[in-house]
Amino acid sequence: MPSSVPAVAAERLTKRFGSFTAVDSFDFLVPRGHIVALLGPNGAGKTTVVRMLATLTEPTSGSARVCGHDVVREADAVRQAISLTGQFAALEPNLTARENLVLMARLRGYTKAGALRTADTLVDRYDIGEFRDKLVKSISGGQRRRVDLAASLVVQPELVVLDEPTTGLDPRSRQVVWSTVHELVGQGVTVLLTTQYLEEADELADQIVFIDHGRGVARGTPAQLRAQIGDHRVDVVATDPAGFESLVHTLAPVFPVTLVPEKRTLSVPAPRETLDLAAVTQVVTASGVPVAEIALRRPTLDDAFLALTGTQTNVQDNALEVLA
Amino acid sequence: MTTATMGTAGTGLALPVALPVRANRTVRYMRETAVLVGRSLRAVPRVPERLSDVTIQPVMFTFLFLYVFGSAIHIPGMRYQDYLLPGLIGQSLAFGVIGAGVATATDFATGVTDRFRSLPVTRLSVITAQVLGQMIEQVLGMAIVIGIGLALGWRPDLTGAKSLELVGLIALGLCAFTWFGVLMGMLVRSSDAMQGLGFAVMLPLSFLAGTFVPISGMKEVPRVIGEWDPLSTLVAAVRQVCQGTSSTGSWPLEHPVVAMVGWCILVTAVCVPLALRRYRRVSAA
Ligand SMILES: Nc1ncnc2c1ncn2[C@@H]1O[C@H](COP(=O)(O)OP(=O)(O)OP(=O)(O)O)[C@@H](O)[C@H]1O
Numbered sequence: 001m002p003s004s005v006p007a008v009a010a011e012r013l014t015k016r017f018g019s020f021t022a023v024d025s026f027d028f029l030v031p032r033g034h035i036v037a038l039l040g041p042n043g044a045g046k047t048t049v050v051r052m053l054a055t056l057t058e059p060t061s062g063s064a065r066v067c068g069h070d071v072v073r074e075a076d077a078v079r080q081a082i083s084l085t086g087q088f089a090a091l092e093p094n095l096t097a098r099e100n101l102v103l104m105a106r107l108r109g110y111t112k113a114g115a116l117r118t119a120d121t122l123v124d125r126y127d128i129g130e131f132r133d134k135l136v137k138s139i140s141g142g143q144r145r146r147v148d149l150a151a152s153l154v155v156q157p158e159l160v161v162l163d164e165p166t167t168g169l170d171p172r173s174r175q176v177v178w179s180t181v182h183e184l185v186g187q188g189v190t191v192l193l194t195t196q197y198l199e200e201a202d203e204l205a206d207q208i209v210f211i212d213h214g215r216g217v218a219r220g221t222p223a224q225l226r227a228q229i230g231d232h233r234v235d236v237v238a239t240d241p242a243g244f245e246s247l248v249h250t251l252a253p254v255f256p257v258t259l260v261p262e263k264r265t266l267s268v269p270a271p272r273e274t275l276d277l278a279a280v281t282q283v284v285t286a287s288g289v290p291v292a293e294i295a296l297r298r299p300t301l302d303d304a305f306l307a308l309t310g311t312q313t314n315v316q317d318n319a320l321e322v323l324a
Numbered sequence: 325m326t327t328a329t330m331g332t333a334g335t336g337l338a339l340p341v342a343l344p345v346r347a348n349r350t351v352r353y354m355r356e357t358a359v360l361v362g363r364s365l366r367a368v369p370r371v372p373e374r375l376s377d378v379t380i381q382p383v384m385f386t387f388l389f390l391y392v393f394g395s396a397i398h399i400p401g402m403r404y405q406d407y408l409l410p411g412l413i414g415q416s417l418a419f420g421v422i423g424a425g426v427a428t429a430t431d432f433a434t435g436v437t438d439r440f441r442s443l444p445v446t447r448l449s450v451i452t453a454q455v456l457g458q459m460i461e462q463v464l465g466m467a468i469v470i471g472i473g474l475a476l477g478w479r480p481d482l483t484g485a486k487s488l489e490l491v492g493l494i495a496l497g498l499c500a501f502t503w504f505g506v507l508m509g510m511l512v513r514s515s516d517a518m519q520g521l522g523f524a525v526m527l528p529l530s531f532l533a534g535t536f537v538p539i540s541g542m543k544e545v546p547r548v549i550g551e552w553d554p555l556s557t558l559v560a561a562v563r564q565v566c567q568g569t570s571s572t573g574s575w576p577l578e579h580p581v582v583a584m585v586g587w588c589i590l591v592t593a594v595c596v597p598l599a600l601r602r603y604r605r606v607s608a609a
């Protein structure tokens with residue numbers, strides 16, 4: 001497979017469930033050898049995109065090629081090229097962890113002996129030894145996830161698709177997943193993962209695609225996305241909800257404020273950095289409203305996420321919301 | 325895909341690299357089916373409900389009717405064992421729908437089906453394995469019923485030819501009802517719903533089917549239902565083959581073997597294509 005063929009190339013990919021559009025004209029490119037994160041809130045359409053790419057559900061319209069193969073017309077070739085770890089562990093609950101691995105290896109074409117060897121390698125690699133011979137129905141959710149990941153890596157595919165691989169994992173298991181992803185890419189495998197954790201996308205991915213309401217709302221490297229949502233800003237954190245309201249009244253008429261009510265935070269763009277910090281501080285001090293914190297910050301992916309997925313709206317709507 | 329070397333950071337353990345060479349489609353299909361049937365059968369003894377569906381439940385029915393209700397039931401011209409056991413065989417056949425449906429629905433609900441569908445595995449093998457695995461499970465249950473029956477004094481009147489006829493009928497019935505169950509499991513998709521629905525439909529139908537008491541003695545409404553109940557055909561056919569009894573009331577009851585073969589062929593002919601189509605399209609949400 002020439003490396004010029006992208007691992008995923010989707011054009012105007014659309015999926016409707018009845019009249020509901022879960023994925024809406026989604027354009028998506030995953031270059032080979034990269035880690036691309038599909039980032040979005042609950043219900044954004046991440047799993048639906050992944051399922052279309054993994055040939056589990058057919059697009060309503062648009063097209064997608066995975067490793068050069070059309071997901072509808074050449075579904076078999078696609079399945080050969082990829083491995084999917086779904087959002088929820090998909091294992092046979094009445095087999096042991098090891099038996100599940102052997103089963104997956106057998107289905108991928110290994111001989112019995114080869115499958116046993118492969119399973120044991122994976123048991124060691126993913127720290128499964130402790131619960132290797134327990135029935136999957138009786139091991140913990142995080143352990144199950146690990147077996148699930150191992151089960152999809154009985155061969156080294158061209159593209160590994162991981163749907164929320166670290167949701168619900170403890171730090172150690174998360175580390176196993178992260179190091180696996182790095183390792184896979186080190187071996188030339190392309191990784192597409194979905195996540196709701198910005199930290200994770202930032203840490204792992206070299207390309208991030210934001211998806212919301214089925215639409216790609218922004219894409220780029222983590223640095224590009226940060227740049228896209230602007231420069232530094234001043235965050236003012238109120239001590240309590242009442243203080244937050246007072247601050248809205250004080251600052252909103254003077255600065256183009258953005259609000260994050262759940263964190264009692266008001267953000268003011270600060271292109272002039274410390275000068276803006278001083279200006280905001282002055283207004284706040286003059287108002288006499290107590291604050292927990294005033295700080296100059298670099299934009300984080302969190303900001304990008306909130307700004308780009310529309311969770312956060314501009315000052316007018318939000319002020320109304322807060323006052324109501 | 326021939327690269328076989330790769331360093332692994334940290335652990336020094338290598339992930340297996342190249343995909344093993346694949347055989348041709350038919351060989352693959354048979355191989356995958358065998359692996360998947362193995363998986364189903366391995367799971368049976370580990371699921372108490374499934375194991376009891378095929379073991380304890382038929383045993384319970386046998387004892388309950390033979391020793392509890394049976395004392396109040398008198399079938400003219402025959403011992404109750406000889407009346408009851410063919411009925412229970414028919415009932416087990418029909419209950420195969422529930423087992424197959426529950427197993428299929430469970431696979432969808434746990435995402436196992438999706439996982440199989442995301443693999444380069446012939447999709448036909450997944451569904452074939454489901455059907456074969458279930459049939460084997462049902463045969464196990466039926467063997468238990470027959471064994472208990474014989475131990476408790478059931479004396480089937482089977483010659484060589486009749487035995488073959490019985491085996492043929494059972495195989496046909498298993499096939500039809502298992503496919504029906506697999507289709508239902510895919511439509512219902514929740515194993516609890518399948519279990520509930522299955523019993524709600526099959527239990528009354530099996531009671532009306534002349535399994536335990538003759539249809540001719542029932543009140544009018546149940547009698548008419550019983551006369552046209554497809555399960556009655558199963559029971560009457562097995563009874564006719566095993567004991568040489570004949571039944572009356574409706575055309576299917578007067579010609580039970582022909583009617584049963586007809587039913588089974590019809591059910592199979594409808595369910596197989598529908599199930600295959602459904603399997604190709606559906607995906608757990
Ligand atoms: N089979 C289906 N039938 C109807 N609607 C569906 C189906 N599958 C998904 N949806 C809807 O499509 C939307 C996108 O769902 P999807 O599972 O792709 O979201 P997601 O981004 O993976 O969310 P999460 O982070 O919660 O996993 C949701 O509103 C969901 O309700």
Ligand SMILES: [Mg+2]
Pocket residue numbers: 046047048087163
């Ligand atoms: Mg999802």
